[in-house]
Amino acid sequence: MKINSFKLFTLTISLNILGQAFAQENTGNIDSLSRHEFDYRMQMTLNRLTTSKMIPQYTEQFILADVNLDPANPRRFYNFSGDLSGRYIEVLSMAPKKSNRIQLPQLVSKLISFQQADGRFGSKDLIFTEDKISGEHMALLWGNGRLLVGLMQYYKEYHDPNALQAAKRLGDFFISSYEVCSTPAVSKRLEGMMAMGIICFTQYIEGLIMLTEFSGDAKYANIAAKTYPVLPPRGKQHTHGYLSTLRGVLMLYNYDHKPEHLDFVRKQYDDLVSSDDYTSFGSVREYFGHMDVDRDEGCSTADFLRLSFDLYKVTGNKTYLDKGEFSLLNALYFNQYYTGDFGHHVLNAEGSSPDFLHASWWCCTMHGLRAMYEVRNEYMTEHTAEGIRLNLYIETTYTDKKIGYTITKDKPSDGLQFFHIRLNSIDAKAGPVALRVPSWAEKMEVMINGKKISTPAKDDYLQLGNHSAGTVIRVGFKYRVSIHTGNAKSITPSQLSSSPVAGSLHYGPYLMGADDKTDPIFVAEPNDNTVYLKAITPVLASPAITGIRFPVRYSHSGFPSDLQSVLRPVGALTFNKHAYLMTRLQFASEPGTNKGANTQSMLNPFDPNAKKPSN
Template sequence: MNYLLKSNLKKLLKKGSFVFTLLVINNIAPTLGQTTAYSSGELAYRMDMAYRRLTDSVYNPAFTEKFILADVNIDPDNARRFYNFSGDLSGRYIEVMSLMDASDAKVNLHQLVKNAIKCQKADGRFGSAQLVFSKEEIGKQHMALLWGNGRLLVGLLAYYNRYHDKEVLASAVKLGDFFIKAYSVCGTPEIVKRLDGFGANGIICVTQFVEGLVTLSQLTGDHKYAKQAAITYKLLPDRGKQHSHGYLTTLRGVLMLYDFDKNAADLAYVKNAYDNLILSGDYTKFGSVREYFGKDAIERDEGCSTADFVRLSFDLYKTTGDSRYLEKGELALFNALFFNQYYTGDFGHHIITSDGSDPHYLHAAWWCCTMHGLRALYDVRGNYIINTRSPQFKVDLYIDHAYKTRDLDISIKRFKNIGDTLFYHFKIQHINKQLLFRMPAWASNVVCYINNKKETHSIVNGYISFQKEIKAKDEISIGFLLKKTITVASGEHIPLAEIKGTVKGVLQYGPYILGVDDKADPDFTAEPNNNILYLKSVTPIKNDMHHNFENISFLTDTYLNINYQHGGYPSLSQTVLRPISEMTFDRHGYLLLNISYSSDKNGTDIQRKESMQNPWRQKLKSQ
């Protein structure tokens, strides 16, 4: 794969290059028809990256059956990392491969599952039979085993739900019964207190079982597991300093419990916990969470936690219909989860700072995040792009996608940018219901065309509808005028037009968070990088930067050109703010995200007579 060279940015910034003439939105009409090339899109590309990571042998470690099952078929003399979290990797692999079409995988899923359940112990557990679940002995190793067993329970049930293997269901039931017995000890106040502060080996290893227990009741009809889930989640403490993945997984399980038993207290619990999280310091500038909660926690993210946050947000929207959760989930998907993925296809960890993120070694968490990230993307693709839960069809997420059922056959394509307007194109092959389109909070205006003709529309309850009936073979183009806002430390989103003086914050352009990274512009990120960017100079540009990524044609043109004064010497320079999600394809380097912006000048009046910039570089730049 080719990666960005700085010369590409310099070509981009050449005076007059690629800068669009700003157009009045009501007069914009993109060319449709044969010029619209439908590709699989970014979501499909990212899913394929993760899937190939799990099924190909390009990177180490390779996912062979022996490697996958090393946490349940344990070889103490040749152990794999986290083997004591018995079922964590194997359960996640079984879960996501049970959902995907894994016919071309190098590991035979059916044989893998049969060999996995052969490792089950007589009492129903997987892993070490030597661990005694008694008040005297319970500690970190017991919690590690429970965590892995909880993930394996979910995996076995995903496999059963697709393939209906009764032997696998019997194994899952036996594992659920083991947990109930273990809970009788682990759930006592004495043990809960002992586990306080154990982080990833804490009480969340117990509470994360809620997801599997509820699923057991759904698939077996036996309500005892859901009743146990209702008791178990009460052990979850306030966030404090604990592992965010286990906390959010528990919340997802409680929301599943509400969908199962319709106990209003369960829903209220999840909503209160979620809303409190959003307003806290544990909610990051990337639109998601850190690996650990707490002000003194490790300053890095985690793919599993981000995936959980995305799924929890969308699930809350599905359950409540409150668009706030949809907006939060979308922000986290496009910026936190996409950013989290590495060029290898893996998801993992990234060092996050007060101003962005630092370059580091490859934190590819192949033991958990790679599979959990793919699981979240699968959920998005299958459940949240097209909303079928009302009398009308609704397009909720603007993601390249092909959706086909008996009542609707539609293709969605992120089409092109014209100035600050981002167009999406929709091809209708078949339709039996009214089709509505979400009016997102990240857009300030919209223009619509049907078959290349501007069409009258109305916006009701957050959705765009047309007076004209949409029919088969129609082609629709919807252009959204993208908002530009800066999110400051307080969490307030300030439109650029309302900024007075200088503020420091994160710039969002439509649904995308933008930043500057050292792969694209090392001049900007070099120390000292307390630069001042001039908002009056912001210009939307069409870029050629992403064309340097091999075989990637779907990336957005939502780039902004902007003047800035360097913090270390007299100057007037330009840089490009680009979506942070693109760092997946450009090896994550140093990223500046929290930047100072000024509304006072456009930058031209601060140019010194004798600039301290390199005159030879300036000469080359002007050519």
């Protein structure tokens, strides 16, 4: 890969440069994506799923290996029948049809041919009685649950009656399994089984609600309502299954509008984000309860951000919107590998440790892309009685029946990061357009067709009035700088003193970090350094977040010094092969008496000809 030869330590990398490195392997037409980081990331993963340049390749045989079982020559997790195949069908149903080298109708038709007589997919030898339920039964239920969701998403897009009939037979199988899987004895037996625990049973709520919506038969939703009380407290269990269950319960609320469903989800969510299981990246680890393997998971991250955004859609509470956006730009972006895969990364108390490439091609790669489609299609734009709200500043093109627009990241100016929004289409009856005023911005400046406007915000939205196709909106933000010290507390650099405070640095919507490919001396042992934030001038580089640089002065904990370094958004590590990363640092106001003779910077990030820093 050409990326190995990049001189990343120059810190001038841009998405356009990165695109040149990945053009042959991934996109092929990077020019159209060079100012669209969100689209670029989506294209990376879509190409991973639909081209033959990487292994394992997503061939028909490979995809269907979890329903067309071959135990003598198995694909990994074949016993989680329908897990990979269901996810693949789900996400490719949402992709542009011309992008898929495997034709979904033929793939789904072949998959349906492997359905067992009782409606299940996978092993027909597993007997579902209360005394026999084990982890293997849960594995089959898990995979079949993901497959039901995939069939429903496919039916939504393709309207294939055969897919709906297969889904109904599978839903009937889930109904038959309810009585034997919902007993206290089974729950007790499955305690501590993590990814093969009771969450494999409760997670199929999502597919059942979709099945009721598309079939019109309420019996599936009725079973879903009886199932979710089986979910145990967070404790020590698999986060993906737990969060998928909560998303299913929220879908149940959207179906029947019973407040107890919403109350349940909000209580569990609020409890989670106030606990140690909520990470500084804005998501969760693979397992609740700090297990021996302490790492993240792309699926769980995708679930968390979708749950956050869905709670905003239901409640209108902007705290959920903020958390979903932060999870997207930090946890999900960080989770993505340079191959386009999503997966796992080893976490530690300070940030993340480098390891081998934990690319989870069997689940996370598809689930991560699925979340990004959801972000673009469901959360960017909000239609209200007052008009249209544009909620997220991500670089992509959005279109629905009422409005179409394109957002690109524009060149920064006067300390502001600008976004260029062009209205491609808009219904005359759609109403006025409003821009979200994000909590991470100190200042917001807007120009419409080159003319600066001055309009007071209302309910955290800037009202722009009615506009027509062709209107160009240029919006700039001065990013807020804050230090998050834990327990939902934060301070500004002006509140720092000479006594160091431990925390994570947020620059606008981004979590900033120090990594050993940018500055190996900073993160080398001992690395309990003190970063000084009395006077800072972050550098905004267009077009990608990978170009944002946060120059800092610091004193190294190992020797008297007054040095320079650079913090960068953690999402930039996607293109840097995930070096050792520190996000929890020590911050103080100014060097004070700790100034030493070592004043040069190893990387001299401010300017190759810059003078040594001084007080």
